[in-house]
Amino acid sequence: MSNVLFATIIIWFCIIAFIYLLAKFVWPRLRRVYRWQTNLLIAGAYLALLIVSIPLALFLNQGEFFQSRNAQTQGLLAEAPADWSEDGRMYHIFENEPLASQAGLVENSRQTYAAETPQLKIRTVGDTGYGRIFLERKKNADGLIEVSTYVAPHYARTDTFKPIDFTKLVAPPQITWEAGVLKIGDPVKQRFEFKVYSDSFPVWQFKGENQSHYGVGGSMTFGEKGILVRIPPGVEVMDGDSGEFTWVSNQ
Known part of the structure; x- marks a missing residue:
């Protein structure tokens, strides 16, 4: 209820x-x-x-x-573009382009930590859903480690209604910092439920057309999710259990 x-x-x-x-x-x-x-x-x-x-x-x-x-959720939902299913590139994160300026990417969290140790360890706990971890070496030695999470477009569509962009509703992973270890955990569990409503629904009942309208299928597209860790000069990244890191340029 x-x-x-x-x-x-x-x-x-x-x-x-x-x-x-x-x-x-x-x-x-x-x-x-x-x-x-x-x-x-x-x-x-x-x-x-x-x-x-x-x-x-x-x-x-x-x-x-x-x-x-x-x-x-006002302001977090939007209408997806008309060509949402044509360009598959929009659902990926590219390592040769700055994440902050890539079209369609949404930054859904940002955290800053003080680089207390000369070494940085990154650990993942559970299935975070954020596949790749991008590392970027900052130019200025400000002593801060910046962690941002990005989400590529997430769209949902039915056959009779306009597609929905719910990218901004995607939850970030749980990130904690302790003694030089950056821990990335599971995001908060989410359940998206999209209901179809129409002013002509009562008419469908009497015409026997409700099955033809509500029996149709929809589709959902989930874009890539990634984590960007910006590291100041002088901080060494140690090999962790989080898989392969991808270094990106800060240009």
Whole structure:
């Protein structure tokens, strides 16, 4: 059950309980003393409800607990380009081009650590999903190790609706730094669920066309994911268990 649905049920339950108590205990007494004081009391109660509803409405609009999933992902979803399935190059990370300027790549995390030791060890724990680790030697000796993670385009499409670009929703791996060891762990587990809605859905039910529309398949394309570690001069990278490193130019 979603947070929005749960909150809606709670609010309706409170309203029904309030109406029941009003009809059960308050109204019988008001009927015996129904005078101008009664009208004043009802008007005051109504005004109080209006005043209380103002901060409640603001809370429902701003609080993350009550926001829909679409509201939380606002600005993170986009429409994929029309030629998304034609150019396979866009789903790869190229080592001969700066990652920061490659078209389509999204930097989904950046962290900086102080180079406390003259040696750097890189360890991976579990299946990070970020296949390659790119190493770049910085020109300036600022004593900082910079770690950035990049994601190539991730698209989802159905046969009847426009493709979706959900690249910015892809989670980065968990990266920690301790005593000269850079540890790269599994990212937070994610589940993407894309639902198809249409204004003509009720018409499909009566026409018997719902199977033809909802039985069609879709497709998803997952681009490459990589990690860039920028190392200051004088820091030696030790062989780790993270597989083959790829050195890239800082030009």
